[in-house]
Amino acid sequence: MEAREVLTKFKQNEITLEEAEHYFRKQPFEEMDYAKLDSHREIRSGFPEVIFCSGKADVHFTQIFKKLYEENGEVFGTRASRHQYELVKELFPQTEYDEISHIIKIEKEKKEHVGKIAVCTAGTADIPVAEEAAQTAEYFGSEVERIYDVGVSGIHRLFSRLDVIQEANCVIAVAGMEGALASVLGGLVDKPVIAVPTSVGYGASMHGLSALLTMINSCANGIAVVNIDNGYGAGYIATQINRLGFREK
Known part of the structure; x- marks a missing residue:
């Protein structure tokens, strides 16, 4: 208890x-x-x-x-x-x-999920890590909006959901390959972005190291980076931010 x-x-x-x-x-x-x-x-x-x-x-x-x-x-x-x-x-x-x-x-039956966290992936292969983040946040009581397969190779897909992303108290960007999604989102929203590099990619991606370095070196402001494939860590931090945003409204 x-x-x-x-x-x-x-x-x-x-x-x-x-x-x-x-x-x-x-x-x-x-x-x-x-x-x-x-x-x-x-x-x-x-x-x-x-x-x-x-x-x-x-x-x-x-x-x-x-x-x-x-x-x-x-x-x-x-x-x-x-x-x-x-x-x-x-x-x-x-x-x-x-x-x-x-x-x-x-899980106990929760009365409600509060606030909003947007969980975005660059590709479908990033979904397992994104789901770890999303389900962690939901377990801890956050409302989650999933926006999957909106990577930079077809950036118009991201723009089609931008209004939903901008309404969130926090954004989680999950990406492998070159990991550029976090930088793009960082330049489009006024809320914190939690970047999650994944081990998705070909040889030179070095099991997520390439995406990790891209995210750490992002020129966009307001981006924090967790470890490779650490969806749980991202969901936890995003929930802390979401709780603050919900309390302030």
Whole structure:
């Protein structure tokens, strides 16, 4: 439970004073020998802990997933495999898995998604990273507008959706190859642009390094760059920006 939920339940006489005290007396992490779950992360940062699933042993992954769900009533993981999905689906049949973004989650029903984040890709091959960004932002409560396959090789496609992009509180630009989309968007909007280089491209793209260098060296203002293929990082930062933009309206 979140701190606000505990206080609300106590105020409404749904839990006792002793039960509320027990929650706040807990140490800020839970020791699992192989992991220390940061149970107070949402109190500090506004976002609960997320699982980076890739590379985790089966027993570690399933126990971490189980513990976070029991703690928060929902859980979100990135870079999950279908094998990992099959493991936790046996425990929690309501688990959802997206083959494109490799996101695995159990999600509470949210009342609404607020503000707006525009997630744009240069090409269709960039969509897996873009979906990681978009679904991260949606999980954390942001409204997301997807605008895919609007790269600079056919820039008229971007202009056809420009009004929607300019309405957003933050823009995520996902591109491989030469990574020029972020620079173009940076010159067209008055909101922050989060650039995400992807590993999409031929040999000289160097698995995303070419796009990364282009984005870092952009002549457009207002662009911040995350690591190659880091859709989650982009979705997280964009949500922080979107929350500020929503509060100011």
